[in-house]
Amino acid sequence: MVPASVAFIDPATDFTDGLRVLYAYHESFILQGQRLLAMAEAISQQGVGEETAAEAVRLTAYYEGTTRLHHQDEERALFPFIVNKSFLTDGMIERLALDHEEIDAHWAKLNEVLRAPEQIADPAQLLALTARFEKHLRTHIERENLDFFPVLEKMLSPDQLAGIGQRMARLRE
Ligand SMILES: [Fe+2]
Numbered sequence: 001m002v003p004a005s006v007a008f009i010d011p012a013t014d015f016t017d018g019l020r021v022l023y024a025y026h027e028s029f030i031l032q033g034q035r036l037l038a039m040a041e042a043i044s045q046q047g048v049g050e051e052t053a054a055e056a057v058r059l060t061a062y063y064e065g066t067t068r069l070h071h072q073d074e075e076r077a078l079f080p081f082i083v084n085k086s087f088l089t090d091g092m093i094e095r096l097a098l099d100h101e102e103i104d105a106h107w108a109k110l111n112e113v114l115r116a117p118e119q120i121a122d123p124a125q126l127l128a129l130t131a132r133f134e135k136h137l138r139t140h141i142e143r144e145n146l147d148f149f150p151v152l153e154k155m156l157s158p159d160q161l162a163g164i165g166q167r168m169a170r171l172r173e
């Protein structure tokens with residue numbers, strides 16, 4: 001029996017450093033992205049079974065919770081803290097916020113299909129939507145990890161990173 005929904009588990013448990021929270025999410029996204037692709041691949045080859053349907057329900061709960069919380073952490077706890085500090089970071093923030101809108105739009109399309117796995121009629125469409133979402137999210141994470149976070153590590157003091165972590169914890173209350 002496939003559960004209709006499962007509880008969301010926050011990938012971050014330690015909020016003493018805001019950047020560490022974001023890195024924890026990035027690691028989790030990369031890992032779950034692999035599982036998402038594997039699930040779509042399995043459905044496209046064998047159709048929807050009990051196991052893949054349960055995995056679809058789990059991943060739907062996961063991405064519904066994580067993409068919303070993670071974008072909120074970045075846009076509401078981090079960006080306001082560093083905006084208007086330099087042209088470089090302001091340009092990055094603008095670009096990253098646009099990415100978030102696109103990732104959310106890709107997820108909304110995939111979510112429509114994934115939330116009712118037993119009704120998946122077009123596995124090719126599922127594969128295409130999954131690949132598009134996973135690639136966009138992964139590319140965005142790589143950009144943040146390689147270009148954005150190293151700049152922040154130089155810019156922010158341990159006290160400021162702790163303050164950003166506290167804001168993130170408050171967003172979950
Ligand atoms: Fe982001």
Ligand SMILES: [Fe+2]
Binds near residue numbers: 022026070074141144
């Ligand atoms: Fe991120």
